[in-house]
Amino acid sequence: MNLLDPQGPVAAANSTILVDSVFIMLVIVVPTIVAILAFAFWFRASNTKARYQPDFVYSGRVEMVVWSIPALTVILLGGVAWIGSHQLDPAAPVPGTGSPVRIQAVSLDWKWLFIYPDQRIATVNTLTVPAGAELNFQLTSSSVMNTFFIPQLGSMIYTMNGMVTKLNLRADNEGKLQGLSAHFSGDGFPDMMFDVNVISPLAFPDWVAGTAKTDAVLNEASYKKLMQQGIERGRPSYRLEDPRLFDLIANQHIPPGPGPELISEAGRPHSGGHDAR
């Protein structure tokens, strides 16, 4: 999950900006730290060779320089931020080979549901995508906030109930990656890691066909069961009955997921915690 080992263009651009920004700042920061240590050492009281200048308390030239150095750095970095924000807007298209794959991600308590509306399939806690194709994500949440993040593909984004966020990514190399939720969402939060299988574009239709053969069906009823609080250890997949399921979730036609069931009236509900273990 190393951020400096990007597996797609978005992550590559993100991490390039990250590294560049660090280097731009190091040019200023390293000399400053050296100067602090050097001045502190040289002007120590016991050093008789250092000249004591108690009246050196203002210098227009020095002020000019000390305002300019950080200002120029920030102008440079501000340019990086402005251009980067526009080029790497999560909603900006990421052209790829072949036809884009639409994926609708729903964060549940505490698992990820990935709906492929065009392929009429859905998977939980595992995301399978073809290498090289543009991936158009639409994201929402069944209940509380989460953040969808595949570190080696780049750009994370929030999922919120009743709202849809957009994210476009591309995975360039076949292989297994990992994704996670990057926004705390309750007791089962650490188990919201998911697998990302990047497979060849040729194998993708076969995978879709294989997945569609499953008996499990995702419809409103089975979704409501899935959205109960709990952790999913397996990697179930479903045939999608209604390709508009995501819209029903996002526009709250299906009401938000329930929280923990209260065992006692007292202030200490245990259900969530026990589920998590």
Added chain:
Amino acid sequence: MLGKLDWSAIPFDQPIPLAAGAVVLVAILAVLAWVVAKGHLPYLWHEWITSVDHKRIGVMYILLASVMLLRGGSDAIMMRIQQAVAYQSQGYLPPEHYNQIFSAHGTIMIFFVAMPFVIGLMNLVVPLQLGVRDVAFPTLNSVGFWMTATGALLVNISLVVGEFARTGWLAFPPLSELSYSPGVGVDYYAWSLQISGVGTLVAGINLVTTVLKLRTKGMNYLRMPMFCWTTLASNLLIVAAFPILTATLAMLLLDRYLGFHFFTNEAGGNVMMFMNLIWAWGHPEVYILVLPAFGIFSEVVSTFSGKALFGYRSMVLATMAICVISFMVWLHHFFTMGAGPDVNAIFGIASMIIAVPTGVKIYNWLFTMYGGRIRFATPMLWAVGFMVTFIVGGLTGVLLAVPPADFMLHNSMFLVAHFHNVIIGGVLFGAFAGFEYWFPKAFGFRLDERWGRAAFWFTFLGFYVTFMPLYIAGMLGMTRRMQHYDVAAWRPWMIVAAVGMAVLTIGVIGQIVQLVVSIRNREALRDRTGDPWDGRSLEWATSSPPPVFNFAFNPDVRGEDAYWDMKVHARQQSLEHDRPDYQDIEMPRNSPTGFVCAFFATIMGFALIWHIWWMVVLGGLGAWATFVVFAWRDHDEYVIPAEDVAAIDRINREERRGLVSMAGTV
């Protein structure tokens, strides 16, 4: 009768909080018993609990912060151990416990350690630096302190009665809404912050008024010590920002108690509004904490370099620039929410702009050292340690302000490392520097230097060993608040961080030992001159500890570094006039208002948390009655006769004369 409260609220099945609670309870009872048995109770009551003396209140704030630092630090130790062991296992803390710990850790460290520490130092020092006898509203000051203490008490009660929030320190909805957090944890969180927020707000109003309206003769704005400027900026931010927090939490509480829908998923509630509101308070809060620390470092660097602060006006400008800009950057806390690129870029650049005045401050401290004669007493060690550490934190902060970089690092361990880098490296180092620097002023003896140095080095190195690995873990994709994980690459860094935590803990223990050793050797460490560091501002112009009226005469200020000028002046003319014309001094009477108000606020807060409505009414009426009684008081001041003032002042004057004549010959 008792609302939601019954025996199931006590976590009999969880040994850790129960044992911790029992130990604390026994300790408190033991101290109380000792106090009563030794007959110290009247002294405590008259001299401390009901005191409206800004110095005493400042000391009590710092004591509260120190105690809570130990509590928040214990949480930190437990978290670091959990993440070191919870690789492919559940560790030793189940999620519902771990989640409470990190929520409590953040809440406590910000609201009940950092805030009271800096407010305590401001309370203690600012009136002295301004050359005045007290803050603008002395009794309100006491109320503010006791309200803060009430909040801290409620947070600690949650350890054994019920639970604390399991939502993180900002209690983001909808997770913090009733449907997802039905327990009392979020209520403990919200009510303790509401009550202590009242305390913070009145402290802010008080200090702003003090700086604006109560300055001694000749102390115009551009002669104020830097710490007074940063106090002004910080408290302006408090006055402007804390009402936002109060309103936001009030809306959350309305959602939870009365079925409103401000931030719920249903019925048009909007979580994004909460995010915006809480950060509209939260970002200024960062500067509320760090600006006073900047002020402390300005005083320390200048004093121990034997020079006036370099570029004073530039520093004032930088301080006020930070104060204003800090209100315009809140959105950088959620670049990943999906706002458009224009919005993200503008807030990113605004955030970077804050780095300019901050950078200027660093350079001005640098040039204050240039040409100085630097004495490396403990406060100066903290200051140099801060400068180096804070630059690293500033670098990672500006990095996080670049939206595309933040898209990778948001909410990660990198972020955790960053804000600890600036809060420990900035605020905590500043608080410690201020503690070491002004301790002799508050108590009349210095702290032990050897233990102070040892504490510094352990804390300094411990900080790096703990938090540099977290930067790396963040670069490896690790997000925050993980109760357990299965990624092998993260593990070694979590173990190193736990080792660092041990070193950091030794540093904190070193500081406790330093305090104990210093109290024991206080006669040897005694400072009779009131000016142990060859200081430059007016707090050093009076005795240590200062008399209740601070100054026998209102000092007359003729320039920056008021006391330094006086000393130079005195050396040249070798006179401090001999038979001053002492006058009677009027001082505010002590008042139990603050303590009694807080007593009722505690009852009310606890009752609100547990839905014990009759008790809510009782607490509310009690607090109101206390206020009424105070408002109808007949005598609020007493007079210290001129002879007493003269007697107190003469002793200090003799000691000081020795100092001045000695310094004059060097």
